[in-house]
Amino acid sequence: MAESYAESEIEVKDEESSGCESPKLGRKAMDEISDQELTGVPLQSAWTFWLDKAVRGTSAAEYEATLKKIYTVNTVQGFWSVYNNIPDPCLLNARYSYHLMRDERRPVWEDEENSQGGNWRLKCNKADTSQVWKELLLAAIGEQLSDNMAKGDQVTGVSVCVRDRDDILQVWNDRADLEKGSTVLPKIQSLVPTVKFSAAFYKPFVMHDAFEGTKKKAGSRH
Structure with a gap:
């Protein structure tokens, strides 16, 4: 799975002037995913892959300009087709x-679907990032965390944020006020x-200094 950019069916170009260009799945990968979506085993809900590039000091609007949708999958096989065609x-x-977000919701704190929630944040050694990310993806699409959520709450997404040192893994939920009734971290x-996490905690989106409120529909800053 640890393929190079040249071998991958996705193109990710890094330009300082524009953040990140839209990831472009190659024709072969798109055809494969489309075929799998037609015949695969349905997921309980659709899930959307997203890519972004967060830069310190940028505004929420500038962040949101880097947010790119990769693909929305509805089947187990469609999920694996996307997963196997994007860089680790x-x-x-x-x-x-x-980010892998439920349905087509965006990984944006202030969006109406997300603004009442928050996420569990885990810092992990880069050597463990790929393993943790894969397990979180499978837990999300398989609804494995459902029994660990408080009644009335749900997992709405998972993220992996690449950093210079430890990377950050996140699990998003709908209701920050119900967080204490969950057992997600265990x-x-x-x-x-x-895997040993150097930090693991929960934070409501409204508690972030960069949170700009639901009306502005601004982007998340990781």
């Missing part, structure tokens, strides 16, 4: 992030028992 997180440059640890 270990091949991304620092400040890039992948569940994640059970999925990757050999």
Whole structure:
């Protein structure tokens, strides 16, 4: 899976002037994904892959300009087709992030669908990032965290944010006010028992200094 950019069916170009260009799945990959979506085993809900590049000091609007949709999958096989045709997180440059969000919601704190929620944030050694990311993806599409959520809450997305040192993994939820009724962190640890996280905590989106409110529909700053 640790393929180079040249071998991957996705193109990710890094330009300082524009953040990141839209990821472009090659024709072969698009045909493969489309075929799998037609005949694959349906997921309980659709999930959308996103890519962004966060740069310190940029405004929310500037961040949001870097947010690019990769593909929305509806089947198990469609998920694997996308996963196998995009570069592993270990091949991304620092400040890039992948997100897998429920349905077609964007990984944006202030959007109406997200503004009442927050996320669990885990810092992990780069050597463990790919493993943790894969397990979180599978937990999300397989609804493995459902029993660990408080009644009335749900997982709405997972993210991997590549940094210069430790990377950041995130699990998004709908309701920050229900966080204390969850057992998400112990569940994640059970999925990757050999991984040691240097930090693991929850933070509501409204508690971030950069949060700009639902009306502005601005982008998240990781």
